[in-house]
Amino acid sequence: MAVELLPASRNVSLRVRLQCDLSAVRPMTALVRIFLQEQHATPDEIQAAELAIVEGSNNAIKYVNGEGRGKDIDVEVVAGPDQIEVRIRDNTPGFEWPAQIALPEGESENGRGLFLINSLMDRVNYFRGRGQNFLVMAKKRNHTGAGSISHSETQRRLNDSESIIRDMAEELSFCYESLSAIFRCSAELGKSNNLEEFARRLLSDLAQITSAEWFVFRTSQNETQLETFVSSEQTILLPALNISETANKSVECEAAVAREDVWFDHLNPLKSGDPLGKILPDSVGLVHPIYMGETLVGTLTIAKSAPGSFTAVQANVVHTFSDFLAIQIVNARFTEEQVRNRLVSRELEIAKTIQRSLLPKTIPRLSGYGLAGFCESAHQVGGDFYDVIKINDDSLLLIIADVMGKGIPAAMFAAILRSLLRAVPEWMNQPAALLARINRLLFEELSGVDMFITAQLVYVDSRNRRITAASAGHCPVLLSLDGDGNIKSISPEGLPLGILPDTSFSNHTETLSRNSRVLLYTDGLTEARNSAGEFFGQDRLIKWFKHSGNARKSAEELKDDLAAELLAFQSTSTLNDDQTFLIMTE
């Protein structure tokens, strides 16, 4: 027998409704017979079911009374893979289904119906309800079919089974080889963390398992380019491919765009100009595009020389390997990014700590003057700092500086600058000379890393009521020398530190009057932006400074005022740069 009909693998049902009339029973069972034949029930199964339905229906009609006479009877036949079930809903008053059903005495004319049902069916249940009852009967199905099986049929089935087992064993052995290769390569990855080497080993194993001769694994860059990640052909240079531009000639790009495997062989050969054509003439293979969700991770091409080909099982192994590789690559990239982010945030933390440690814990006092400093770090911490060095009872040096750079290097230069400034106390009354010296000392280091520092030094001599300022490319010093609100902005000449090896700075001296005020600041103040993108600007700063003398506030109070002014201005935007200032009042 070349073809054999088998029962459906799921339940198929027939529902019939019949009038409460004995003449309706046989037409109904004729439908049941056709249905069961369609469901490939055996003649024995059909005969048993048919007779049981007839007996059940006859009873439903014979024993009905009262209202039940006008009601239809429902019969449902369910043919499943393992049994045929029949349900008959009747409208009789019902009866007690006997615990034992014996064949009636020889010459009794009645009582054989229940016996037949019970004998023909394998399971019978009778559910008695109010005004309606259900008779449910089931007959087990016999799959092997009736009759004996011939020797040749047995041999054929045996051959079929053997072939199925062989296929399964082959698939199982592929699964085993895939799994062990994946485990082996994963263990290697744990040791070396070299993703490229890992991919090469994994794909070499894949090539061996599937008897392939070459492979090319490319990864996607921003979903627009395919770059070679590893290839079995290390000597052949495979250029990066622009996916949308080369989709019509590169089978790899074609697969990436189509999002499905593309096979190539002699019927569907590689196009001329496809870089893969350089590898091995007359190759037969497939390109599997690797997607993680909607994201293109890359493509894997695996091939052998004609007339070889890949089986469905081998193609499955290719899919398993490439999906596994994709997971490893995506994970590795994610981990790398996380480590980088952690390093950056750790570096910023260190830089912030250094910067904080550079600020004076307490500001030295100078008789007759008040001093206050403010330093607010931006998220991407820079190298702002201020310092106040007491020289003697009558004089001190005010310092404000901005190291141009971010992170730890900027903080380190700020620390060096702070030490150098303190190293030669005798030069502190000559700010220009001090800046020139520091520039000489720091030039090489600063220019080596393309960094520079702007700084402003103000020497304060309280005995002679004089200040001397020098600047290395820093913002001007603002001075209010009288109580009338006239503001003087002084910016002595000088390049930032680290620009030229030898540069000179000039001193600018001013005499202080009663109620004079001095403000040193960094450009983080004037370049602060509000949510509309406007700068705080020097005009706004000068305006504030002009009116700040009105209330005769202390340096500390003025510091709080200016800090509040800045905060109000940029309340909805984030800080882009450090903001530092130093205020002195008389």
Next chain:
Amino acid sequence: MKVEANGETLNVSGIKELGAANSQNFRDEVKGALSDKQKNIHIDLSETLFVDSCGLGALISLHKTTCNRNGTVRLLNPTPPVQQILELTRMHRIFEIVNN
């Protein structure tokens, strides 16, 4: 259905089915055809594809009638499905079943 008298025997043939819908008619028709002379009934079941418990009841009813006349009911050449039902309900112990 065909009913023919042959001496002491009434031959009945051409029965397609013997079930609830027609067994009462079958019984009445055969009994009606019996004359005083006949004590045996031969029922040809070679064309009968279906018999249910009511059909069996009708056959038993005829059997009782012949018993009263010291005669018998003979069932001739039942089809395999009918033969199966007859055996299942042990009718072969009551009737003489003849296969030619």
